[in-house]
Amino acid sequence: MKNKWIFLFILLGLPALIFLFLNQFGESEFRLQNPAELQVYKMKSVNCEPNEIDGVPRIPNYKLINQEGDTVTQAITEGKIYVADFFFANCPDICIAMSSEMLRIQDKFKNNPDVKIISHTVDPKRDTPEAMKAYAERIGADTDMWTFLTGTKEDLYDLASCGYFISAQNVKEDPNAFIHKDTFVLVDKEKRIRGIYSGTDREDVDRLINEIQILMLEYK
Template identity: 45%
Template sequence: MSPKKVLILGLLLLVPIFLFLFLKGFGTNHYSLQTYYPEIDSTTELPVVKSGDTVFQKIPDFRFVSQEGKTVTQATLNNNVYVANFFFASCQDVCKKMSAQMVRVNEAFRNNPQVKLVSYTVDPERDSVAVLKRYAEMYQADAAKWLFLTGSKKELYTLAQNGYKVAAMQAPGSVPDFIHSEKLILVDKGKHVRGIYDGTNSQDVDRLITEITVLLHSYQQNEK
């Protein structure tokens, strides 16, 4: 093997070590996540970062019903980090891409009870408990880990628009269709938004998985 190939192979083998040391910070995690502010750019659905403001974006309480017919509120998610998105079961394009990426997050943290996933329907008139249960089964979603929620359309849209600061509305026209965000949103144990990601982009979801790991590590450090 040529010296050049040996050098390249050596560098490739060192990448995981450097990544581990970066995330662990040689015992101290120096990579911290932002806490997003209430103002979101309506065109990009990304936070408008401001300095000197201590008011953080916090998800308000809600009360919906899961695919198991159980009532779910913010209290259900106490002491959990969770990833949220908005979808509807009959969506044939974007929602399937988002759900496939949510599966990746689910698999990455399948054995960690502190991480949950929450998918809110924007089509509650058709997405009944039974429909959501079938949809969940398509993605092998454990109801203890991944919640699919339905409820009042007004309350769902208000939560999306005023709580998560993302789009959710019925599209104009006679055929039922819906405009909703493609974002996956990371929420910490204090119900604050800590990350916003493109739910159709696998690389951005890689970043989400990494940042969940970082967030969990920060909690572990604080508990010591």
């Protein structure tokens, strides 16, 4: 009889003890730490016209073209947390890694209507709406969540450098080649930059996923 009670304790009690231990001392992959400390970036550039409210830079408004050929403005991100980057569809290397990491973000938040992804081309000559739509289909982007934008080179490059503080430029030796960083930018619902990450570094994208969740807590 005594052995029976010991067996029942092990069978029923041990899992409960393990759960309590993990709940008290364990740490999950995306455990939220100090959510109130997610900073607001206050970057400035001497080459850009300030777009600030209360001394904090905001993403300026724009008028660009999406992958469906529709003219869109910043209204597409109204009331949204979003991740922005810059790419071009013929990019042979870095953009492949960036798209793969962005797909991880898409899959993580695909059921959350408050989260969007915005990708801007740095090659508007070749990245027509049709080319961007084909690119989106090729990589498996959900265009209900993930929007691709093109426009004039001047508008796109100004938005990169003065809105998101990302450099983008042609390579002088090859007009069909471009230099652009692998940067992902996290933007809050007030159009403020809240995080900057390497879009080719899996651990940094893990941090981005975590900080999107932290940012979501601010709006609860």
